[in-house]
Amino acid sequence: MAEVVELREAVAGLxxxxxxxxxxxxxxxxxxxxxxxxxxxxxxxxxxxxxxPDLVYDQLIGMGCARKLIFSWGGNPGVGSLHRFRDAVxxxxxxxxxxxxxxxxxxANRYVAGASKLPFAVLRGYVGTDLPKVTSTIASIKCPFTxxxxxxxxxxxxxxxxxxxxxxxxxxxxxxWGITGIQKEAVLSAERAIVTVEExxxxxxxxxxxxxxxxxxxxxxxxxxxxxxxxxxDGYYDRDNAFYEAWDPIGxxxxxxxxxxxxxxxxxxxxxxxxxxxxxxxxxx
Amino acid sequence: MTDAAARxxxxxxxxxxxxxxxxxxxxxxxxxIGLPSEATxxxxxxxxxxxxxxxxxxxxxxxxxxxxxSIGDGVLAENADSVVAVPEIFNYWLQAGRVDVGFLxxxxxxxxxNINTTVIGPYESPKVRLPGAGGAPEIAASAKKxxxxxxxxxxxxxxxxxxxxxVGHRYGGxxxxxxxxxGAGPTIVITDLGILRPDPETKELTMTALHPGATLExxxxxxxxxxxxxxxxETTDPPTERELEILRDLxxxxxxxxxxx
Numbered sequence: 001m002a003e004v005v006e007l008r009e010a011v012a013g014l015x016x017x018x019x020x021x022x023x024x025x026x027x028x029x030x031x032x033x034x035x036x037x038x039x040x041x042x043x044x045x046x047x048x049x050x051x052x053p054d055l056v057y058d059q060l061i062g063m064g065c066a067r068k069l070i071f072s073w074g075g076n077p078g079v080g081s082l083h084r085f086r087d088a089v090x091x092x093x094x095x096x097x098x099x100x101x102x103x104x105x106x107x108a109n110r111y112v113a114g115a116s117k118l119p120f121a122v123l124r125g126y127v128g129t130d131l132p133k134v135t136s137t138i139a140s141i142k143c144p145f146t147x148x149x150x151x152x153x154x155x156x157x158x159x160x161x162x163x164x165x166x167x168x169x170x171x172x173x174x175x176x177w178g179i180t181g182i183q184k185e186a187v188l189s190a191e192r193a194i195v196t197v198e199e200x201x202x203x204x205x206x207x208x209x210x211x212x213x214x215x216x217x218x219x220x221x222x223x224x225x226x227x228x229x230x231x232x233x234d235g236y237y238d239r240d241n242a243f244y245e246a247w248d249p250i251g252x253x254x255x256x257x258x259x260x261x262x263x264x265x266x267x268x269x270x271x272x273x274x275x276x277x278x279x280x281x282x283x284x285x
Numbered sequence: 286m287t288d289a290a291a292r293x294x295x296x297x298x299x300x301x302x303x304x305x306x307x308x309x310x311x312x313x314x315x316x317x318i319g320l321p322s323e324a325t326x327x328x329x330x331x332x333x334x335x336x337x338x339x340x341x342x343x344x345x346x347x348x349x350x351x352x353x354x355s356i357g358d359g360v361l362a363e364n365a366d367s368v369v370a371v372p373e374i375f376n377y378w379l380q381a382g383r384v385d386v387g388f389l390x391x392x393x394x395x396x397x398x399n400i401n402t403t404v405i406g407p408y409e410s411p412k413v414r415l416p417g418a419g420g421a422p423e424i425a426a427s428a429k430k431x432x433x434x435x436x437x438x439x440x441x442x443x444x445x446x447x448x449x450x451x452v453g454h455r456y457g458g459x460x461x462x463x464x465x466x467x468g469a470g471p472t473i474v475i476t477d478l479g480i481l482r483p484d485p486e487t488k489e490l491t492m493t494a495l496h497p498g499a500t501l502e503x504x505x506x507x508x509x510x511x512x513x514x515x516x517x518x519e520t521t522d523p524p525t526e527r528e529l530e531i532l533r534d535l536x537x538x539x540x541x542x543x544x545x546x
Binding site: 026027028051052071072073074075077078079081082085086089090101102103104105108109111112123124125126127128129130131134148149178179180181182184185209232234238239241242244 | 417418466
């Protein structure tokens with residue numbers, strides 16, 4: 001059953017150095033507040049997992065929290081490169097970053113196998129591409145019934161999954177609506193799960209395209225209003241596209257990045273402090 | 286035609302309009318972000334109101350009123366026919382053969398329509414680390430047809446890819462068929478200079494049309510291999526007034542909505 005706790009407490013208790021951590025969110029509901037808490041607590045040697053690593057992964061990588069990245073698309077959506085990610089891969093700054101690189105279909109199936117507690121998943125893909133040459137977690141397999149050659153990918157079972165959702169009820173059930181991406185599979189595939197939410201409510205209203213994660217699948221729920229910013233929470237706030245564009249020159253420069261992180265992430269108490277801090281800086285708007 | 290000749294438009298607008306025209310009404314289309322999204326939404330606003338746009342974030346029948354900046358913008362879910370989990374989109378829809386056409390962008394392409402979106406330079410020590418595969422390999426594999434839209438330049442139309450992220454016609458001829466994929470592979474490539482289609486036998490991309498104003502010399506110079514040209518080279522119809530008006534309106538509304546946030 002999920003306990004409602006402070007985010008600081010949840011990250012301190014459930015994320016350990018060396019863990020594999022999946023902070024999932026497909027553009028929508030990205031757990032930004034939780035990522036910042038991991039950075040503030042100086043977690044290190046993490047294997048980061050995410051289909052679409054974006055700004056918060058750029059920040060985690062640039063701050064030296066990551067040893068390895070398991071992913072399928074690493075960019076600033078609609079803007080361009082993740083410069084910290086690129087700097088780590090191209091130049092080994094601030095440290096080298098091991099890659100385990102897949103396609104979206106491969107990653108999605110790895111989570112499904114993980115949530116099903118199966119050792120691997122099969123799909124039709126990768127054949128003829130160069131991905132199997134550089135990624136050891138892709139192997140061909142013959143269907144025992146038809147003899148068809150398919151591709152196998154191993155299950156993902158992160159030590160910790162972290163997602164952001166709109167609501168939890170008082171028993172710790174979690175409601176997510178809109179684009180729900182891979183969050184359900186990430187939570188069910190993981191050993192431990194943390195969910196940050198916009199608010200706790202007495203009961204959920206019926207909504208289109210809503211899913212509910214039962215409390216038994218979650219370890220900790222932390223209330224963090226605006227916790228997905230600059231991503232969005234359907235029903236609460238819009239994506240701040242201007243922030244994604246403003247991130248490009250900050251992420252591009254090592255010095256500017258380090259100063260920005262120092263000022264707006266490390267020196268603030270919590271995520272509310274972070275949003276106050278960047279709102280004070282006109283350059284982000 | 287004097288009206289059309291006098292009408293001014295950019296090569297990018299011509300490219301988007303030419304790509305939009307390729308989307309038939311009623312088709313199920315898996316849409317990449319950026320240029321493909323622009324073209325398919327222009328198609329939906331002009332001749333193809335009943336096309337079903339699928340984005341890899343899980344939206345089926347998306348009807349965005351402005352262009353999304355990312356693949357999972359809220360505007361894609363708002364009026365969608367359905368929103369499903371990501372594994373469903375890839376397994377039940379794409380892999381199961383429910384997608385008629387995949388509309389892709391690319392960083393680099395070779396003469397057989399293979400695509401690189403992974404690295405420039407060696408994989409272990411890349412000169413440029415690109416974002417990676419995303420949904421493209423399986424779209425290229427399993428969509429019944431693939432249309433690609435990208436600007437024709439020496440650095441994007443290359444003799445040899447540094448990395449094959451998504452398979453087109455592989456080494457040409459029947460070499461794609463040996464891979465056992467359900468989809469037919471690339472059927473058209475739309476650029477800012479014209480249109481390329483695979484040769485029916487060799488599967489090598491062949492310039493079959495030039496946009497008005499573009500020259501063959503220009504196209505050859507922009508291509509990193511010895512470009513094949515169709516015997517009867519066509520000229521694309523220039524954008525109509527309506528196409529331009531709707532495209533510009535769509536972009537202006539998109540711009541305004543981004544400033545508002």
